[in-house]
Amino acid sequence: MTPLPLRPDLAAVAAAVPDGARVLDIGCGDGQLLAWLRDTKGVEGRGIELDAEDVASAVGRGLAVVQGDADTDLADYPDAAFDVVILSNALQAMQRPAAVLAQLVRIGRHAIVSFPNFGHWRVRLSLTLGGRMPVTRSLPVSWHETPNIHFCTISDFEALAAEMGLTVERRVGLAKGRQVAIWPNLTADTGVFVLRR
């Protein structure tokens, strides 16, 4: 069975995962990324997901996925239990993003974090000219319904990583799934970072 192609932001995350790694995907949804990594890179994957139906789907794909909350449950994992810990498009939904980030680099030797860039020009335009919170392709839900409670820009994230003393091993800005060449904080709709302690 050929694995389905990944969503572009997930593909950027997947590209940073070495073959055969032990991987924890936090907020793994129905396990699309984990299944892809297992089938094409032979990783040993685990997942955490809040939604019961998504967990059922992921387990149905043969993945080891635990229903749980990244804000509270990461403390249960031992240090360096994984080669790579992934938090894709979920940091902004965390109650305590910095605490979660600290857990990521504790549990995993490397952390891959992707998030919608609130510094993207469309977001800026929406706020500056429209005076409204943005509703865009990567941020499709209105402010009062969104689970995203902690938005940041790529520059904000870099500042936090520096403040926490984390090493940024790689950073990629994506616009419509393609890597941007210049000014990622303005031109990228998504930031993908590889970090370590």
Added chain:
Amino acid sequence: MDQRFGLDRSITLPGDFPLAGGGVLPELTIAYETYGRLNANGTNAILICHALTLDQYVASAHPRTGKPGWWTRLVGPGKPVDPADWFVICANVLGGCMGSTGPTSLDPRDGQAFAMRFPVITISDMVAAQARLLDHLGVDTLAAVIGGSMGGMQALTWAVKHPARVKKVVAIATAARHSAQNIAFHEVGRQAIMADPMWLGGQYAPDAPPAAGLAVARMAAHITYLSEEGLTEKFGRRLQNRDSVSFGFDADFQVESYLRHQGLSFVERFDANSYLYITRAMDYFDLAEPHGGNLARAFAGVQSRFCLVSFTSDWLYPTAESRRIVRALNAAGAPVSFVELESPFGHDAFLLDAPEMNRVINGFLTA
């Protein structure tokens, strides 16, 4: 046809069977059923472990009640545990009353029923007996061991006691220990049995059991298998075959009538002394206890993959107990899946129609 396989089997294994509590049984009889065929390399065996009052008739009609197997929603053609694919084994637990060695068995040393001379047993004794059965059946490794409630306790114990013999563990609506509340409810049941004058210190004749005590024990326990929401939905305050309350102590309410029926029908198929011994085994169950209360250390040597399922309205073995197991397995580095499923039916949800549970188990088994 190999006489070891099929419905309504029984095997007596001679020789001492030592128990965790220090006692010894002079021989061990296990009543069991198998479904499907063990494949040539012996890789398709699944052991189903039953709950407190259930038995080996997981997918065939019960010989006393005539009711269909107790887990035909999970085990059977087209179900996640399909005998066309799997070799399925289900055995009556040690201490049970459906043919395996228990308090109703005759002590071969004097030909008298053990009754209360039967040694106190544990969940791990039940598992040890199942391991003897697997040896007899020529099953070296289990593709999976699956159990709900007390069956889940056995499944977890399998992974801890026989790590190399179990590939996958499915533990549903269960816990790694009995809580004070669990023990408390069991004690109510035991006291109801022992307070019945017909109990006679356990020496009652088979045709004159402490039926009233056992029925009350079942009634109290049955409430713990349901939920307030489920009871309200099913019965509310509706009256039983009458338009107004009787100002007496008949079963005015439907819920009373239902519980009385549950109690009476239970007495037809279960032994009071067995109930004492099996509830005691559950009360003694605490996987972490030999490891100073550290459950992760209990799981340190496991080699199985785990799948845990809990139900939102189960207050007997609530989700928090499953999460405790998941945390410990994670800390031990064991691959574990866990999901809490929405259900209004309380602890019994795992025995009812649960398509999401089937989906999870099916995925877990086939992966």
